[in-house]
Amino acid sequence: MSPEPPPLLAVDRLVKRFGGFRALDGVSFSLKAGEVLGLVGPNGSGKTTCINTISGLYPPDGGAVRFAGERLGGLAPHRRARLGINRTFQSPRPFASLTVRQNVALAAAYGRRRGVDEPVSLAALLAMLELDHLAERRAEDLNSAQQKQLDLARALATGPRLLLVDELAAGLNPAELTRMAERLAALARGGMALLVVEHLLSFLDRLTDRVIVMNAGREIFEGSLAAATRNPEVVRVFLGSDHAG
Template sequence: MSLLKLDRAVKNFGGLAAVNNVSFEVHKGEIVGLIGPNGAGKTTLFNVINGFYSPSKGDVFFDGKKISGMKPHILCRMGMARTFQIVKPLKRLSALHNVIASAFVRANTRARAEEIAVEALKFTNLYDDRDVLSKALPIGKRKRLEIARALATQPALLLLDESFAGLNPSELNESIEIIRKIKEKGITILIIEHHMKVIMSISDRIVVLNYGEKIAEGTPHEIGSNPLVVEAYLGEAQDA
């Protein structure tokens, strides 16, 4: 059954269609990768799904309900969480307080919020850094803090926007492990990623965007051998 469904979603900025007629579904329990060259409209699409933008045309459905135009905070309550490509830590709060603040969505008391937060921090291997101000964390940990904060809202669907960018190899493996564990918890994931090795190894299915339009959809194997995709995306990588 589909948890997220886009039906010919369009987002125009003036005369530019940043997202043009994109339709696809994400099923419960899946990891779906969203890839495409720079400027393909991936983050814009996230903003449309997440409610920061409302679609110019077309609709977005979450768990069977039409959510086009709903605000992010309402979608968060409904079970959709996201991370940001350009991380947005609450700078002058410690890692723990960052996550407590987001855990309040599912907690009535401060103690319960802290319980959820501690669990999320342990899950993302940040528990030892809980008292560090988030502006003092290195980028790898800030990326994981974004994930911890999203997890603390106990989502059904998690939107990850380039959570692997800028990580060193050991951090990369750590993060892949975390994504796998998130999937085991039964959380559905839609992930934007540039790192081809990562996206090919963790995704169940991949959707490819180019110039705001969906040019391909399929299993990692199918995508890897799709000539359109190779030309638009992987071709560049081979040349380099």
């Protein structure tokens, strides 16, 4: 039997402080290629801070993040993108005056993963995300759901091996949620690792292999989403002590 491959992402006792407040307090987990890991918890639990630190937006104050065996340290976000890490944002940040096509083309040109010689097919990417008919429209003229699709397109244009997804489902209607879940699941089947921060548990249930539940900067549960909903501590954190059995 061949040995199991090492994780693509390894987060080891990660700490992030803001003044005297520990937004991340020793968080540890790993993620394999082709796996989808959900990160859930109440507001302020540290989910987005975790993604911001893994993506390089925030420098860590302790612990380590390793990607494909390489310790990232204080590596800048654009350098992480070239290693194969990219992300979406809760609030998309496109170049507002540029067209959809120009936004995606810029991401492909300047953030392409190291070792990827062939550029991503922009036409195929825009078609997959149902943005092809909006290709020449300025980003500032898109509605919120379309801007989220564009944010995902920009992230995928760099050819990531690890995609960090921060509340991509927020504001999507049921049909859009179904299509988005199908797209993300297809990316995972193709070998991409996904770390998904999301409040909408029904969306996560379509995607995740397992979830980590966070509270006050710490992990309080790791396992299947179904098991999480039966865990007394998770129920207490989400619903209050009266519901914890």
